[in-house]
Amino acid sequence: MITPVRLPERHLSRSVKPGPSREPPRPPPPAPKPSWGRWLLPVATLALLLVVLMRVPSPQEGASFSYSDFVGKVGGGLVKTVDINDKGAIKGTLKDGTKFTSRIPTALDNSRLEQQLQSKNVEITASQSRDGSPWGTLLALVLPLLLIVALFVWSGRRAARTLGGGLSAIGRARAKIIETERPTTRFEDVAGYEGVKQEISEIVDFLRNPGRYAIAGAKGPRGVIMVGPPGTGKTLIARAVAGEAEVPFLSVTGSAFVEMFVGVGASRVRDLFAEARKRAPSIVFIDEIDAVGSRRGGGARLGGNDEREQTLNQLLAEMDGFDQDSGIVVLAATNRPETLDPALLRPGRFDRHVTVPLPNQAERAAILAVHARGKTLAPDVDWDTVARATPGFSGADLANLVNEAAINAVRAGGAVIDAKDLGDARDRLLLGRRESTNALLPAERHSVAVHESGHALMAALCEHADPVAKVTILPSGPALGATEQLPEAERHLYSESYLTDLLTVRLGGRAAELVVFGEGSTGAADDLAGATQIAARMVREFGLSPALGPVGYGSGAPRFLGGESTEETLHRPYSEQTQRIVDEEAARLVRQAEKRAVDLLREHRKALDTLAELLTVRETVDGSVVLDVLRRRQRPDGHHPAAAGKPPPSP
Incomplete structure (x- = not known):
């Protein structure tokens, strides 16, 4: 079995054609709520404050004497009048007109005080204390409770408006329901992917004509999962299926099932499938299903009470629970299939596994044409050429490319997109923003020109390398220069000769520095890292090392998000001795590529110096200039002394 290997890593693709809007009639606006409702809480708060103020005793008038001081004042004949209530509180007036208050201890015998007051001719009056009416006391006790209840009711209504149904809405599935008249996307709106559309079109036929399958005794697919890198148009294809079948389309993301409340995810799954049964035949689309369908029981976690696992268990039960004749099809999309639970992928739940691959060159051209609709293009724009220059671009990348080209056209003062605008946009996406203020020193400028000349000459001299499209020493992003190669055709397999030439081209910049300056520089850091990675894969995965x-030792599972998983890094399927052999062989391949590049550049030293001078003056040259420099340095008999054994190709 031949497995295609993509070097370098590619991005992914999709395209969309806008369709006519078929918005359903909007429901009438809700009746305005009475304005008095907003005043309930402020009025209740004010009433509580009034009751509290009524219950607070008024501040005492005059000086406050202790009982001993009061008795002393009476004995000294300084007290004129006193008023004593039934609680022992005293209010009185001194003979100089000063008012005072005091209190009689109820535990003492007050008969002597009465005799003393009478002997001093003090006017004595009696009064009764007032604690307020019982209704005021009852109101003071009940009103705070009523205010707290009103606050809870008000908060609950605010939460109901926020959550769209209050606490009862937490367990409902937040699915975006698109009814029959809404889907306008069709299969012809999806550029490319003919194989994918043909495979998934059977779902449309099953939803439209279920009787045909019943006559033959066949059952339609219960679920279809689409696997592919991010941006390949999985969601767009799902919408196209709903548009072709003309059935309700219930769309939800996997993360919408998981909440902080235990059991909410399972409740939302049940509610989602209940809505689908009401609208059958219908399509349920779960985007990014890996958020809820990850493997169960992994890691150090014990038990199965995790909220995510409960949600997955409910999803598995629902997919087994509905009848296949009900006309419900579950579509799912993910770019991490290696993390999904095997029970979710087995037949009977997801019967079809559809891989949405990267678009090829023809599909990229069609996607570019779709995204360019409504834009003014110059006659020199050739989508086939742009598609050749964008291997691995996704549909989102291609849309961004066209948009960046339009921005470049506007920035230049025009409204027409030409080939230069597309080329500059591609450079910006791949290399970063052009740094016009990043001025290089003369020595650095010459060093960058020599470095890029080495890459360009190696690409022209190596037989299996991709042709050179452009060489520049203008800084872009972190790169001080760039040599762009344009593949002649879409590659799916890479031979050992191609990989060897690829290593040689990667080491061409460092080899040029060694030939011209006698030493390397930090400018080759990215080249060395990329060459080491390619050489390691040649040894470890492709079996291209005799040692x-x-x-x-490939992974065996696609990792569409890129990078090496932590599990494979910590648990490699080979020993330390094998790793040592891999390191030694990778270093040998890189050293051989560098030696080959150095030998070739020494043979073509004059061409290297000439191309470096041209780059220093012009800053940017195309691939034809590189070939012209090599032709001028050929022998008079026309023989080219290239170590690759083949003269440079004609432009």
């Missing part, structure tokens, strides 16, 4: 032999 290790035809043994491959």
